[in-house]
Amino acid sequence: MATALECREALTTFSENLGKATGNAKAAAQLDRSLSCWISDLDLTFSGQLRGGRIQDLVEAPGKPAAKAQIRLAMKGDDLVSLVAGQLNFAKAWGSGRLKLDASILDLLKLRSLL
Template sequence: MATVEECRAALDKLVEQFHGISQEDRAKHVVERRLACHISDIGVTFFGRLHRGGLDPFKEVPPEDGRPAEVKLTLKSEDLISMVNGELDMARALFGGRVKIDASLGDLLRLRKLL
């Protein structure tokens, strides 16, 4: 089991990686969405925002507007770190039950093109 700090570092790395996606691809596949990433084994949820300009840093505090996240991920800390480091494929993790995503079908299809 990873620590909260290790999960936060992995999410920071994910934000950096997302900024490496071309603006053209982001313009084609990204719409503004609020994100929640629940780390089930340590009981922490991180909140972020995806938009055409990039991916905002994740925080442990829900957004002030009180609106729920449109995309919710649930996974274990070690799986988060493995996915961000490229050691665990998101599709395999999803189909293997290691990651749960609660999002609309349209959002899932758009995210698939970015991951």
């Protein structure tokens, strides 16, 4: 089971990867949206702001997110680490229910180029 530190490092790596995005992915990375990622097996939520091609102001808190973010992810810690490392395919994880993503239709269309 991934630790809270490993999950934070994975989100930091994901943020760095957003900053390197090019083409259609670069436009999606430029969204300005609130973001939360609930790690179900740790019952821990990371929240921040997707802005300027980065996840900014990343904080962690126990339990599910108190405030409703515009982009909400939910998954196990191991899946987050594997997803960011490129070992887990986003579409397969989403389709199988290992990863849950809740966002507006327009945001989903933009985000698909990132994931």
